[in-house]
Amino acid sequence: HAKSHERGHCVIFSREHEALIRDEHQLEAALRHADLDAELSLVFQPIYEARGIVLTGVEALARWQSPILGQVTPDRLVAMAERLGMINQVTLILFAKALTEMARLPREIGMNFNLSVHDIASPETVQELIRMIAASRIAPQRLTFEITETAVISDCAAARAVLGRLRYLGARIAMDDFGTGYSSLGMLHQIPLDLIKVDRSFAAGMTTPSGRAMIAAIRSLAQSLSLDCVIEGIENEAQLMEVSLLGCRYAQGYLLGRPVPMETLLRTIREDRKNGQTALAAA
Numbered sequence: 001h002a003k004s005h006e007r008g009h010c011v012i013f014s015r016e017h018e019a020l021i022r023d024e025h026q027l028e029a030a031l032r033h034a035d036l037d038a039e040l041s042l043v044f045q046p047i048y049e050a051r052g053i054v055l056t057g058v059e060a061l062a063r064w065q066s067p068i069l070g071q072v073t074p075d076r077l078v079a080m081a082e083r084l085g086m087i088n089q090v091t092l093i094l095f096a097k098a099l100t101e102m103a104r105l106p107r108e109i110g111m112n113f114n115l116s117v118h119d120i121a122s123p124e125t126v127q128e129l130i131r132m133i134a135a136s137r138i139a140p141q142r143l144t145f146e147i148t149e150t151a152v153i154s155d156c157a158a159a160r161a162v163l164g165r166l167r168y169l170g171a172r173i174a175m176d177d178f179g180t181g182y183s184s185l186g187m188l189h190q191i192p193l194d195l196i197k198v199d200r201s202f203a204a205g206m207t208t209p210s211g212r213a214m215i216a217a218i219r220s221l222a223q224s225l226s227l228d229c230v231i232e233g234i235e236n237e238a239q240l241m242e243v244s245l246l247g248c249r250y251a252q253g254y255l256l257g258r259p260v261p262m263e264t265l266l267r268t269i270r271e272d273r274k275n276g277q278t279a280l281a282a283a
């Protein structure tokens with residue numbers, strides 16, 4: 001009996017495995033044949049200065065509406081684009097859209113844009129980003145490029161040079177998802193950085209004593225390196241309170257705002273200004 005059970009289990013596993021492989025093939029085909037300019041878009045999630053709950057910037061997040069697969073998450077899009085050698089192209093298409101949308105935002109609001117490790121490893125891509133910024137008449141000071149620890153680890157010297165060029169323009173560099181995955185504390189002072197974004201897994205535990213201690217340690221590390229600090233994944237009032245108590249400057253998360261199309265964001269900004277307060281303060 002046990003044996004047939006095991007065999008049954010095995011069959012299920014291999015079907016699941018097959019399904020996974022089929023999904024990957026479908027994703028690959030859909031991406032190869034995608035009309036990227038038409039199918040890719042950006043949504044924008046607000047980033048607030050935590051103390052006064054003042055909107056200071058937004059993070060641009062990719063959305064892919066595939067006519068074959070429907071909505072595909074950006075994690076899957078990016079991973080497949082990297083595998084197929086299409087990520088540079090995807091990045092440049094998204095960045096063009098980001099600059100266009102940015103022109104619609106009030107000047108004091110900045111925009112964060114995510115870069116892949118393969119973008120940082122490609123001098124031509126970075127050159128093109130720089131050319132696009134110059135052609136856009138958007139002040140580079142309004143831009144923050146988000147990179148991940150893995151992106152930096154893979155080639156520290158090259159990353160430093162490329163990030164230095166973006167920073168020389170006046171753009172800022174943020175370390176995204178800080179505290180996850182690869183331990184690269186030593187890297188923090190070796191690459192040009194302005195900001196760390198503390199991964200949302202830390203926000204989830206920040207109202208417990210040990211969770212608070214973790215954030216306090218990250219925050220003091222950031223402070224000693226003169227880096228600003230964003231806590232990601234703020235989902236409730238208690239967490240938002242902690243952000244200010246711990247002296248972290250910025251907060252981002254569903255409590256403060258979900259990623260939305262530019263049209264919706266602009267409407268919210270207009271309404272907030274009319275009321276002379278933020279949506280949250282009014283709530």
Ligand code: C2E
Pocket residue numbers: 045060061062073074075078094114115116146176177200232233234235252253254255259
């Ligand atoms: P990320 O850069 O760390 O972006 C934050 C992710 O957390 C977003 O997911 C956002 O919707 C989600 N998030 C924000 N606040 C909350 C919250 O309070 N609770 C929870 N549970 N989640 C929250 P999204 O849009 O699915 O993006 C996932 C990842 O895909 C991003 O993580 C980023 O690594 C990557 N990505 C997105 N857009 C791009 C892009 O244009 N280029 C590249 N290279 N990567 C991108």
Ligand code: MG
Pocket residue numbers: 059114146176
């Ligand atoms: Mg990010």
Ligand code: MG
Pocket residue numbers: 176177197199232
């Ligand atoms: Mg993040």
Ligand code: MG
Pocket residue numbers: 177
């Ligand atoms: Mg992430």
